[in-house]
Amino acid sequence: MDPVPPHPPHDHPPELPAAALSTGAVARRLGVSPTTLRSWERRYAIGPACREDGRHRRWTAEDIARLELMCRLTAQGVPPSEAARAAVGAAPGGSAAPEPAAAPEPTAAPGGPNALPLGEVRPECRGLARAAVRLDAPAVEQLLDSAVAEHGLVTAWEEIIAPTLHAVGRKWASAGERYVEVEHLLSWHVSCALRRVRPAAEQLRSPSVLLACAPGEQHTLPMEALAAVLGERGLPVRMFGAALPAEALHEAVRRTGPRAAVLWSQSRTTADRALVRSVAAIEWGLRGARGHSALLLAGPGWGTGSPDPRTERLFGLRSGLTVIENALRSADHPEPATRTGPATGARA
Incomplete structure (x- = not known):
């Protein structure tokens, strides 16, 4: 990248390099807050070479390289003042840096x-x-x-x-x-x-979605993400979290009658196929009007296939949402899904 000329002609304002970034964009790229960048600029003079209209900071590739070096040094235990001096004194693209005495x-x-x-x-x-x-x-x-x-x-x-x-x-x-x-x-x-x-203020009046991790499974974040996005879309959710015991999973399905139940397994050691077959066979509801849940298996522990023909695999959050929404739309319900206020809750 060609640097900005030190003395541009008076009849043409200096042009910013095409790749110059705002402070917010640089902060996201480096993983620091914009406040931290402004503090470094104020305290250690490690700021951008260019400003738009004299006010808005614009960081060039060389500016960002100095910041990256400062981030590396502070992460290794170098005091910020020393890291800033090393970063400002380093040639563009260089790596002049004092090494800390301890292992980085x-x-x-x-x-x-x-x-x-x-x-x-x-x-x-x-x-x-x-x-x-x-x-x-x-x-x-x-x-x-x-x-x-x-x-x-x-x-x-x-x-x-x-x-x-x-x-x-x-x-x-x-x-x-x-x-x-x-x-x-x-x-x-x-x-x-x-x-x-925050979940939607109004919830769809439809059967709930049950979310749980397989017995012994402690990885809950994918299920937490699914619960958050379902709630954001106004779909009723019951989240049971990590390592739900097999008997508790059976009881939760029987008592709540979910239209869809999602079971997460991170590894093969927690992917209990016998449990899948038993849960897929559960029927709930009044005698003569029994129903069953669509059992959806999520996570790499289940492999590529399904351990039971009555189950379906989910791959990714976006595509999984489509499968769940289709299952809810196909629910055999006496009245169509409608919006209700938050106080009425959702019907299982």
Whole structure:
């Protein structure tokens, strides 16, 4: 990229490089808050070279490279003032950096030896990963809320949140006990962000959807995402969370009579096929008007096929929503689905 000429002609205002980014875009990319960037600029003079109309900050590739170096150094334990001096003094694209005496902590620097295996992802995904490995809880919270608000819950989950969670899990699996704290912090804040999604004020008057994890299964985040988006669309949900015992699952289906029941399994060790067959055979309701639930299996633990012809596999949040909505529309109900106020609740 050609730098901005130091002395442009007086009759032509300086032009910003085409790739210059706003402070908010840079913050999402790096996984820090805009307030942090402004603080660094004010305290350590590590700001953008260009300003639009003298007021709006615009960060060039060289500006961003300096910020990336500062992020790497602060994540390794270098004090911010020293990291800023090293970043400002480094040549563009260089890596002049004081090394801390202790072994460096994991960082999410692109291409570094400790980089998370993200692959081709959205910039917001890389920013979230960088914030997570720095254990920067406020930035993680802000980035998650921004992703949901800007892209919607389904896109945010499939293109930003889930890829970051998978990358942290893969890194943890290949690095022994390292990164466990990163996974725990990120998972906690993802769960909190999902619970901050408000359900629709009016709920569809239709049979409920039962969500549960298989016995012994502790991974709940995909079910939490599904519960949040169903609630956002006004669909009644009963969420039973992690490791629901087999007897409790049977009782929950019999007592609530859900039109659809979704059972999540993360690994083959929790994918109990005998349980699937027994749940698929459950009938509920009054004698002479018995019904049964559409049993939907979600998660990689079930493999590619279905352990029972009365079940169906779900693959991904977006496509899974379509399957669930179709199941609800096909419910044998005496009256069509209508909107009710929040006080009346949903009929099972």
